[in-house]
Amino acid sequence: MSSLIQSTPRADGFRMPAEWETHAGCWMLWPQRPDTWRNGGKPAQRAFAKAAAQISRFEPVTMGVNPDQFENARAMLPAAVRVLELSNNDAWMRDCGATFVVDDRGGLRGVDWRFNAWGGLQKMMYFPWDKDDLVAAKMLEIESLDRYKAPLVMEGGSIHVDGQGTLITTEQCLLHPNRNPDLSRGEIEQYLADYLGINKIIWLPRGVYEDETDGHVDNLCCFVRPGVLALTWTDDRSDPQYERSAEAYDALKATRDARGRPFEVRRIHQPDPMTMTQEEATGLDITDTAFRRPAGERLAGSYINFYIANGGIILPQFKDRHDEAARQKLAELFPAHKVVCLYSREILLGGGNIHCITQQQPAG
Numbered sequence: 001m002s003s004l005i006q007s008t009p010r011a012d013g014f015r016m017p018a019e020w021e022t023h024a025g026c027w028m029l030w031p032q033r034p035d036t037w038r039n040g041g042k043p044a045q046r047a048f049a050k051a052a053a054q055i056s057r058f059e060p061v062t063m064g065v066n067p068d069q070f071e072n073a074r075a076m077l078p079a080a081v082r083v084l085e086l087s088n089n090d091a092w093m094r095d096c097g098a099t100f101v102v103d104d105r106g107g108l109r110g111v112d113w114r115f116n117a118w119g120g121l122q123k124m125m126y127f128p129w130d131k132d133d134l135v136a137a138k139m140l141e142i143e144s145l146d147r148y149k150a151p152l153v154m155e156g157g158s159i160h161v162d163g164q165g166t167l168i169t170t171e172q173c174l175l176h177p178n179r180n181p182d183l184s185r186g187e188i189e190q191y192l193a194d195y196l197g198i199n200k201i202i203w204l205p206r207g208v209y210e211d212e213t214d215g216h217v218d219n220l221c222c223f224v225r226p227g228v229l230a231l232t233w234t235d236d237r238s239d240p241q242y243e244r245s246a247e248a249y250d251a252l253k254a255t256r257d258a259r260g261r262p263f264e265v266r267r268i269h270q271p272d273p274m275t276m277t278q279e280e281a282t283g284l285d286i287t288d289t290a291f292r293r294p295a296g297e298r299l300a301g302s303y304i305n306f307y308i309a310n311g312g313i314i315l316p317q318f319k320d321r322h323d324e325a326a327r328q329k330l331a332e333l334f335p336a337h338k339v340v341c342l343y344s345r346e347i348l349l350g351g352g353n354i355h356c357i358t359q360q361q362p363a364g
């Protein structure tokens with residue numbers, strides 16, 4: 001049974017653990033909408049199936065699918081992946097899924113944020129998003145876990161935590177008027193503290209250039225362990241990303257984490273700028289209810305959008321000259337993990353990457 005709890009995780013002694021803390025499993029959603037995923041979703045489905053197969057080498061994976069895709073997804077996924085009917089509007093489990101919180105007695109609960117598809121009608125990424133907004137509650141029902149309903153529009157991709165009280169996010173996203181126009185920065189900070197059990201918030205100014213999520217931090221910067229962060233970088237000062245990464249670097253170097261440690265920031269060079277090809281754009285259905293993705297548009301490619309599984313790192317690759325350097329850096333940063341490389345352009349075409357399509361469920 002899953003009950004709606006009226007207090008907050010913080011009041012009940014719960015906190016969001018870091019992604020490297022042990023998982024019970026990983027949740028994903030199956031891509032299918034033809035106005036986001038080209039060629040009827042087929043290339044994206046193959047990419048998601050590969051990601052799920054790789055993650056399932058390290059931990060159990062559950063794939064949520066719409067009813068009309070159950071048989072297809074079941075046939076495309078390895079038997080180790082659990083396939084469940086879980087109605088959705090699109091495939092970004094990081095953003096519409098539950099954020100799990102734990103206590104030190106082995107308790108596990110979920111936070112169900114308000115979801116408005118990255119900016120509601122102002123942004124119009126797609127409409128409607130009612131099914132996505134119910135995904136978190138349904139996951140918690142399936143797992144019989146109690147649920148907190150947070151009064152804040154928030155996507156999982158817009159935060160990262162170190163599990164020891166520190167959270168990073170971007171002003172560009174969480175203070176954007178298309179998320180919580182009626183809340184002040186202080187009120188947003190209070191909700192993050194109450195629903196994630198954190199006590200220090202580090203605001204980075206902006207996310208990755210042309211990131212359609214309004215600058216999710218999970219494409220820009222992440223914790224590798226407490227006190228150590230990885231940041232997407234470019235040495236090309238004429239690239240608009242240079243200024244964004246440099247200001248994030250400076251902000252991190254000027255602050256300390258919740259336990260007073262200064263940050264070590266490891267820079268991971270981004271792939272060379274990539275754009276959507278004419279062929280890719282032509283493969284998309286045109287609808288009135290979803291974001292247009294024209295040919296020539298820059299894609300927000302970043303190696304930071306990786307997923308930390310139990311003992312594994314699932315790392316995006318782009319067939320780019322920087323792929324190998326990123327793999328080596330990640331192997332160095334996570335010596336106890338096996339780094340698995342996954343060519344993920346098809347996921348990037350939908351506006352995110354491997355971290356965005358996954359959501360870890362901690363062991364609790």
Ligand code: KQY
Binds near residue numbers: 350
């Ligand atoms: O950055 C993420 N966490 C999600 C990307 C979503 C893109 C929506 N089209």
